[in-house]
Amino acid sequence: MSDGGRGFLDAIRRLAPHLRQQQTTVHPPVGRRIPAAFLVGEDGTAYAEMALASGLDLVPETARRPAHLSSRGTGELLRSIMARPQVHTIVLGLGDTATMDGGAGVLQALGVRLLDRHGSPVPPGNAGLSQVERIEAPEPDSPPETFRARGGHLIVACDVLHPLLGPSGAVHTFAGQKGATPDELPQLEANLHHWAEVLEAVTGRRVRDLPGTGAAGGTAFALVAWLGAERVLGARWLTEHPRFQAELTRATALLTGEGQLDEQSLHGKSTGFLAALGAQRHLPVVAFAGRVRLTEAQWRAAGFTAVYELPPHPPSQASRTLSGCVANALAGMVLKPDGQTV
Template sequence: MAEGARRAGASAGIEVQTETLPFADGGEGTLDAICSAWGVQPQQVSTTDALGREVQARYAVHSVEGAVTAVIEAAEANGLPTVSDVPLQPLRATTYGVGALVSAAVEAGCEEVLLCIGGSATTDGGAGLLQALGARLLDSSGEQIGPGGGALADLSRIDTEDLDPRVRGLRWRIACDVINPLLGPEGAAAVFGPQKGADPQDVEELDAALGDFADVLAAQTGQDVRETPGMGAAGGLPMALVSLFDAEIAPGGELVAEVLGVQQVVTEAEIVLTGEGRLDSQSLGGKVVDTVRRLTPDQTPVFVLAGAVQISAAELDAAGLTAALSIARGPETLEELSAEAEARISSAAEQLIRTYLSGRAAAG
């Protein structure tokens, strides 16, 4: 975008000053965006994917005035891309591998964990994460249950005696970009289960098993969080952390914006450009585009470049967006667009800024 804007300025004899800010909303890419802003390199940890296979995953550590924060992108361990080479197994996919990242953060002396949870392949309510940190999830016979959300149907009690005490002292902030409850037609299994390979019967089993997990947690902690907005995110991953550690859930875009200092950048800008793979109604509900618009002063134009634009001009106006342009030159596949994405984005930004500068010149 910045390259295209500068080319447009040069052709009009104007020096266009740009400030670029890689941004994400708590899903995939958030770790890289934050590392870029902090100027730190992510660290690698040996862990397991959602199916228990060994993988290398990354996390980052940053210290400000003695306070040490870890940024963990859960999808590095339990994400859909890590298990894309095999048939999805929605009933046994586990967040256990995310626990190794948390343990590494604890060993690094972190006092706060910023957990980004988008893109998961799991629907286990965070049960595997608890197991990785030392908790024992037991059935009625006192035996540990198996991995995955399906096994939660056998859960009777959670033994936290061997839980790492340092984990209890952590401040948890969970970047979440949805408000779905844990259960029901808008819950974790019903809404997000199918994209993780769940058929209708799997969805029914997972929903019931998550309900069982919620019952056990409520009985042991004295608080029932199943109706709390956001509990259905990432297969219910926040539930265990909120119940046991009083984790804070925050809109992913806003939390990342705070870390990156987005507010100051957009406040000082004459115009703002942002992007989206496919701009549709979901983009206006806490995603990057929505967050950028809300942080930008009302009088400042906000333009969106997207692979596809699937909302009307009226919807754009109602959302406070100035205009949206697609990088497509006609009917094209995702593969075709992806192959030339960088050049297409730069070209679209150049056209947009040419138009903007022309209008500004005409207005004097």
Template structure:
């Protein structure tokens, strides 16, 4: 008697293709391609992110509900933004409310951009009863040391005139007193975890201003000014709390938001992809998997340094599951891909008739790549 071969079980765990498709959309198109060749294939979609832009979407795909509230944008403007909630756990994405991309149309504000909106979302989640808050801080527009975020959480930062200081690094220049007596009471009973994939200190040649300030529009003079302001801020926080966290790995993340979160809000830091995988249930999804498909817009050198596809490949390798990847373009040589745990990589640019097609019609191309993967890695069509 012939025993039927069980249908393959494929976990599709991509990051977004920035500017074209969300991670969930990538997974949907790849799944359609797999099913066009193997109709009975079992597909488990686990959209992921690395803790930056796309973290909230990955959480939503994992069952978190969006809650939309008033918040401040990167230049202090009133706007609406969302956080995710599932039970007593919340997910906040900095890029959602005060990210650099939000200034694409209005222009950068290196000296005055604020992290306040992230604090607005954290406060709203705590008001809602969150007992664990995961904060993805990638993609920040500001270099304010977490000043705005902490003000939104109830910290009072005043200048020599006794008034609250203004936003951004310029505000830090004026800060002479820090009063934490009004800090949100929910912080004392909640676990706050920051998704952070960099090890930069707050100040100095590897600090927030020197390394990331130019990306946010800071001139060389601005960088010098911001670095001095951050040092002043670190002195004030240390004098107030009795602890100096300016040299902690990751203190310089997101323009110093990492510093503010740890030094004042009592947060801990974890690698971003690792946190998202926990939220999304990736480890459980790998049980019994035949193949994992991951990907992002570009598989390049940056992929190997904390980006989601490399992290997915590492987790899958530990589970003994082979991995292939899809991407808009692939610049990593085969040897480096294999060293990262990726057995094969498929690029939209190789499938498309033109670069324009790859950017404007990635969905059908991903479906064609999904069909190829079904034939070449799952025995489809034989």
């Protein structure tokens, strides 16, 4: 399972093992070029994962500075896919990224020029957004433009439903997880606001308030505003796959997990979505988390049957600890024919 973040490509590979894996190289947020895989089907649909090019786990903790990190690698990944003439649809999973540049790095890698008042390219990362005064489109024969010309369609599978700006937007909800300090948040937010003003003025699309545009540090915002990308909730999109639906029909319980189960889990994340899905189908849903920040009343209202917080253990004991918790959880559930527990 995946909500669009890390593991998105693996989840698709399990649902559609016939897809061909291909590879390109990209610039991660820090360091030298790395390989980044994507999947292509015979029907002309390609699947990619932003976390493989711009993921938080690609950046050492000491280098996690969202004010200066760029999403350029994801743009390079998209450009490579768009250059393949047989591809007419791209599904890009968004989430678990190290960046907060509103997708500016993605657009730059696609050939979009972001210029300051002197006509010079702006610096990478969120910090450069405040200097953007002019935006120039790519060359007509560039892969992104030829992709659009042949009717190419981009779908962004978002891992959250948050908008770009505001108290529930990208900065105030996720920047701290990416390494930003509390005193940096006002400037990060102001830079994103300026970026939204400029990009929306150029494209004529006001999309900043749409659910999901805050995904992946605002990358969804840029792709919707510039390319007219279609937004989908990653968890919902994945569970609608026919093979997943077949598995769901046979299921008698759902097991899920997350590093921290909290309010964010209930707004687009896999755990919260599966809880709601289980409640709709009268299936018990058991969640395991390193930390639980929801009250019992909250997680029960969300649809969870049981929630277990895993105690910290050395790596060698981690799998045994989880296995024991799963066994205990299942042993404690007696399933009635309608799927309810007693």
